[in-house]
Amino acid sequence: MIPPILNASGCLDALTAPSVVERLDAFVTKTVTPLPREGNPPPRIAETESGMLNSIGLQNPGIDAFVRDNLPRLAALGVPIWVSVGGFSADDYALLCTRLDECAVVTTIELNLSCPNVEEAPETAAELVTAARDATGKPLYAKLSPATCDVAESARAVAAAGADGLSLVNTIRGLGFDRTSRQPVLARGAGGYSGPALRPIALACVDACAKAVELPILGMGGIASGHDVKDFLRAGASSVALGTILFSEPWAPDRLRSELEAAGAPRADEARGQVPESVA
Amino acid sequence: MNARREQVRAIGVEQIGPYTLLRLERGELDPGVPGQFFMLEAPGRVLPRPMSLCRAPRGELQFLIDPIGPGTRALCALAVGDAIHVFGPLGNGFDVGVRRPLLVAGGIGIAPMPYLAAVLGGAPAILGFRSDHHAAAAELVPRASVVVEPQLVTELLPDDPGDVLACGPEPMLEAVRARIPGAQLAWEAPMACGYGACYGCVVERDGRYVRLCVEGPILREAA
Numbered sequence: 001m002i003p004p005i006l007n008a009s010g011c012l013d014a015l016t017a018p019s020v021v022e023r024l025d026a027f028v029t030k031t032v033t034p035l036p037r038e039g040n041p042p043p044r045i046a047e048t049e050s051g052m053l054n055s056i057g058l059q060n061p062g063i064d065a066f067v068r069d070n071l072p073r074l075a076a077l078g079v080p081i082w083v084s085v086g087g088f089s090a091d092d093y094a095l096l097c098t099r100l101d102e103c104a105v106v107t108t109i110e111l112n113l114s115c116p117n118v119e120e121a122p123e124t125a126a127e128l129v130t131a132a133r134d135a136t137g138k139p140l141y142a143k144l145s146p147a148t149c150d151v152a153e154s155a156r157a158v159a160a161a162g163a164d165g166l167s168l169v170n171t172i173r174g175l176g177f178d179r180t181s182r183q184p185v186l187a188r189g190a191g192g193y194s195g196p197a198l199r200p201i202a203l204a205c206v207d208a209c210a211k212a213v214e215l216p217i218l219g220m221g222g223i224a225s226g227h228d229v230k231d232f233l234r235a236g237a238s239s240v241a242l243g244t245i246l247f248s249e250p251w252a253p254d255r256l257r258s259e260l261e262a263a264g265a266p267r268a269d270e271a272r273g274q275v276p277e278s279v280a
Numbered sequence: 281m282n283a284r285r286e287q288v289r290a291i292g293v294e295q296i297g298p299y300t301l302l303r304l305e306r307g308e309l310d311p312g313v314p315g316q317f318f319m320l321e322a323p324g325r326v327l328p329r330p331m332s333l334c335r336a337p338r339g340e341l342q343f344l345i346d347p348i349g350p351g352t353r354a355l356c357a358l359a360v361g362d363a364i365h366v367f368g369p370l371g372n373g374f375d376v377g378v379r380r381p382l383l384v385a386g387g388i389g390i391a392p393m394p395y396l397a398a399v400l401g402g403a404p405a406i407l408g409f410r411s412d413h414h415a416a417a418a419e420l421v422p423r424a425s426v427v428v429e430p431q432l433v434t435e436l437l438p439d440d441p442g443d444v445l446a447c448g449p450e451p452m453l454e455a456v457r458a459r460i461p462g463a464q465l466a467w468e469a470p471m472a473c474g475y476g477a478c479y480g481c482v483v484e485r486d487g488r489y490v491r492l493c494v495e496g497p498i499l500r501e502a503a
Contacts, residue, residue, distance in 0.1 A: 010478075010479070016494060043469070045481075054480060059479050
């Protein structure tokens with residue numbers, strides 16, 4: 001079984017790379033906020049020994065321009081469209097979901113509840129999901145941070161609030177210094193840490209949440225091979241998303257599918273999750 | 281995206297002063313327009329490194345690399361026969377439809393100039409370097425005037441410089457921009473992907489952040 005393969009939000013621009021999007025089972029947009037955002041000052045990215053740090057800061061055109069200008073072009077790509085949304089209050093999430101609820105092309109809304117690079121909403125993740133749930137009937141995936149003391153508890157809370165699935169995980173906060181300037185490598189200081197170093201952390205979160213709730217899990221965090229995909233399925237994911245690997249290898253989805261095909265069908269215990277209807 | 285990603289072999293690794301001229305098989309890759317760049321897999325590193333094409337002899341792609349960090353050092357440590365993934369050409373190159381080109385480059389900013397000079401049929405060039413050792417790279421650009429610090433390339437700019445196409449450190453580009461409105465300037469920024477995916481390589485233009493890999497790396501100043 002080859003699970004649905006998506007991109008992680010913020011790791012692919014469908015409009016600059018449609019030939020990559022064609023390889024995906026669904027495309028997840030960069031997070032959209034109610035108002036336009038210019039994002040954080042550069043430098044925004046830095047490589048580490050085993051991953052990368054980023055602090056982009058949710059640069060996006062805002063929901064109005066996104067719906068007007070981007071969505072029609074995304075619709076033309078012919079793949080299911082997931083829209084990632086982020087805000088700074090429950091009202092923001094409600095507004096965003098209300099707008100997207102009217103957009104037929106949007107198959108799923110991913111709630112970015114855990115961006116490490118902007119101020120957080122004061123409400124809990126569950127309260128934000130409740131606000132979103134009241135605003136839309138579309139499938140809602142809650143994207144959680146790995147940097148919580150009990151991610152399974154967060155999973156139970158967002159499940160009770162009406163989430164239809166979990167996106168696990170977002171980047172984890174990290175900091176690096178330039179050894180020549182002795183300044184942080186990113187202009188904003190700490191950023192989100194992703195890549196191979198994140199993978200075991202993500203797997204532990206997927207495993208904990210799969211044991212805590214019945215929701216389908218979109219697993220992500222440092223996936224770079226067919227073996228990595230199988231690990232996420234073993235841990236309880238039913239679909240996977242690619243992030244940092246897309247930066248170095250845009251057509252990685254093709255290679256991962258070949259590796260999965262070559263590896264043959266997994267044993268029954270290698271796939272705990274169920275395939276979510278929204279991407280299947 | 282017309283760019284391809286292909287695994288190609290190193291067929292030469294040559295020292296030029298402190299720099300390394302990495303000669304790769306071209307494979308099916310298109311050399312693109314001067315000023316465009318390729319993402320080069322840096323062995324052992326998480327991310328590839330953006331490099332503008334230096335020369336494009338038949339069957340080859342050549343890159344001039346300054347080993348200043350772990351990625352560039354890994355590229356300079358390649359041996360003949362080693363294979364790396366190369367993705368490109370990417371970004372927007374120089375507009376070569378100019379009447380009176382003058383190439384201006386500082387330090388490793390010389391990298392795109394040999395290919396640019398070849399496409400322009402041997403345009404005049406002013407090259408600046410930190411030391412005589414670095415200035416060894418000037419051999420890659422015929423007809424070049426060469427200055428070494430403390431002399432600066434801007435000191436050699438004529439009063440009527442024509443169409444300036446420049447690449448170099450930011451202070452040099454800022455100085456050229458101040459002197460010559462309308463110059464085509466090649467900028468650089470840390471880049472994770474090179475094809476618009478990561479939003480890492482932004483530079484500020486008219487109060488907005490634009491992705492250098494999509495809008496650049498060559499930006500023409502409003503004249």
